[in-house]
Amino acid sequence: MKVAVCVNHVPDTETKIKVGPDNLTIDRTGVTYMLSPYDEIAVEEALRIRDKWKGEVVVLSLGGDVHKETLRKTLAMGADRAVLLKDDAPRDSFAVATGLAQELKGLTPDVILFGKQSIDYDDAQVGTLVAEMLGLPSVAVVVKMEIQEGTVTCEREIEGGREVVETRLPAVFLAQKGLNEPRYPSLKGIMAAKSKPIEEKPAAAAEIRVETLRLRKPPAKNPGRIVGTDKTAVTELIRLLHEEAKLI
């Protein structure tokens, strides 16, 4: 079974976002980057599928040279090889999906995994765009996945419950937290990753369909007030919620 995983290199969740001087992108000073957490879950699932069904795990990322750091991590987790689709210019989700779809077309994987969204732009569209571009079925927000011969049964999260979804392979799956517990790379894995190949090639050119006009901070919230310091404050809190906020 050939399993492809598409991953992104994103600012750490602890990052305090500052707007850059161009008012279009973030100020990267002092920002540390990480494998996007949902993509990490996708990598883990890919490794489990390979270990059960044999075959290989190929990890793809589209971006600048810095993405190699994240690709190296996935190799340390146990992926077999990686492909960096190089492009330093900013792309929207459509242009990223176009580049990935072009590469995946030649790769013909049985299973294609993504995280349910990349935690930078939170667009949650690249995986499903790729599926549609390749004419493949897709299941998003997957919390459970079981492969039988040629078919897959998934559970996907919806509001207030789960859908049990059945599909055939090849197909695209978007991993949600809960699908698995990603492993930490072992020392052996980290050493082995150093000799695993990262193939570099230019990403296929693509048009941008959504243009960013401005990146800005949300309006600051005014600090509120401390109502009290023990349970006698509860009566006052309820009064405020009722009379001032008019919520109850």
Add this chain to the structure above:
Amino acid sequence: MKFLAFAELRDQKLKKSSLETVRAARGLADQLGAEFAALVIGRGVEGATQELGNYGATRVIEVDHPDLARHSNTAFAKVIAAIATAEGAQVVFLPASQMGKDLAPRVAVKLGAGLAADCVALTVQNGELIATRPVYAGKALVDVTIKTPTKVFTLRPNVFTATMIPGSAIVEKKTVPLESGDFGAVVKDVKVGSGRPDVTEADIIVSGGRGLKAPENFHLIEELADVLGAAVGASRAVVDAGWRPHDEQVGQTGKTVSPTLYVACGISGAVQHLAGMSSSRYIVAVNKDKDAPIFQVADYGIVGDVLEILPELSAQLRKALGK
């Protein structure tokens, strides 16, 4: 110009996020002088569509098909794109619900359109639609414009207001031929969760963190949630510790929420948690540590032990609300 808004049904009922989407689309159509129709897809959809007449849809297109009783992203996307093309719609709106998010990318590819996802504001500037969407879990916002002639927008639930405009809708039934190959992934069953509202749709969320001290104390959160008819939320710390299911997690690696009232109990307010909930209209925080970052965003705070405050709050609210 023509606008089309997709309205989602769950168990034959229109979802609130769809009423919000239809109402917002109608408002924008009026501003740009566009014609507007809503689209409902499913099996046995008649009962639901009239309600859309009260939210700005004077025309509702119904596509009724026996195989569309349950969600299938490929089939639904095909129907939406076919209707949008037949209508000559330049702008298609969908709710950014789990279903809408599953459909919009496919619809966009089929229509050769750009997609602005999870918008929290849509404005008209010089005759153009400008969308505002949160990025980095709400730590920043971007204003975007779609450059393609056809445009697709998804609207975040719980942000746009579904103000009623009493009226009635003319219903038009249409068919779109579907083959077995159009059903790539098919929903076989739906498992219902706790029965409490989902954090992404709830008006009120009561959320708990490490301050609860042990998983068995979370019943205090559930009791307050039930008094208020609220959803139960959780911090990453307690989800990662296995105290709570991941679908309750609020924050950058969980859900980004915008309820009317968010009650944070025993949550210190890590950057990634604050990102996910600070767009709530009112925030109440209960925390032992007076220096906890959560108090920086809270409208009302109580410095105290959640294990003492919560039972008192539930008891007094129960009395005040006559429950």
